[in-house]
Amino acid sequence: KEKFQNRITTQIKATGASCDWSRLQYTMDRHFHIAALEALKRLDEQGLIYAKDGQWYISMKSMADDLLQGISSNAIRINDESELNKLTPMLEDIQDWCISRQIHWGYQMPIFFNDEGEHCITENLEEAIEKLGPTAKRETSTLDTWFTSSLWPMATLGWPAKTKDYEDFY
Numbered sequence: 001k002e003k004f005q006n007r008i009t010t011q012i013k014a015t016g017a018s019c020d021w022s023r024l025q026y027t028m029d030r031h032f033h034i035a036a037l038e039a040l041k042r043l044d045e046q047g048l049i050y051a052k053d054g055q056w057y058i059s060m061k062s063m064a065d066d067l068l069q070g071i072s073s074n075a076i077r078i079n080d081e082s083e084l085n086k087l088t089p090m091l092e093d094i095q096d097w098c099i100s101r102q103i104h105w106g107y108q109m110p111i112f113f114n115d116e117g118e119h120c121i122t123e124n125l126e127e128a129i130e131k132l133g134p135t136a137k138r139e140t141s142t143l144d145t146w147f148t149s150s151l152w153p154m155a156t157l158g159w160p161a162k163t164k165d166y167e168d169f170y
Contacts, residue, residue, distance in 0.1 A: 001028050027148040035155035036148050037110050041121045056100040064094040099144045106142030
């Protein structure tokens with residue numbers, strides 16, 4: 001981030017972007033880690049986080065079904081018919097999302113697991129040992145950058161904290 005921040009900002013400014021530069025943020029900023037941890041905990045509480053062959057996934061079917069139900073009941077409107085015709089088949093054939101990556105740069109997944117195959121979402125080793133026992137080990141993979149990026153509209157406003165910006169704009 002430190003190496004490329006100035007270059008990225010300069011390039012964006014050169015395009016003529018009119019931004020509030022005082023609010024500049026990056027997905028590697030600490031509050032994005034807090035948001036990712038909270039989102040993962042909530043997904044895990046719903047039973048949507050699982051491991052398969054050393055990779056971590058989010059089960060997407062129930063969320064896709066909820067969105068399809070919202071569209072069919074007109075609770076959610078997609079005004080562009082051509083976009084709806086693309087979205088519906090994708091949601092009907094949704095695949096689970098592999099959120100772990102084996103790269104060295106990024107946010108280390110806040111997941112611990114034990115020899116029995118149990119896991120917990122935390123960044124705290126003591127908490128993991130308390131929940132999983134003495135064989136608790138931290139996952140070494142990094143979190144898919146698109147997971148953190150998906151939190152952008154909320155995290156830039158302070159979520160999961162109940163900030164004034166979050167209340168006013170989200």
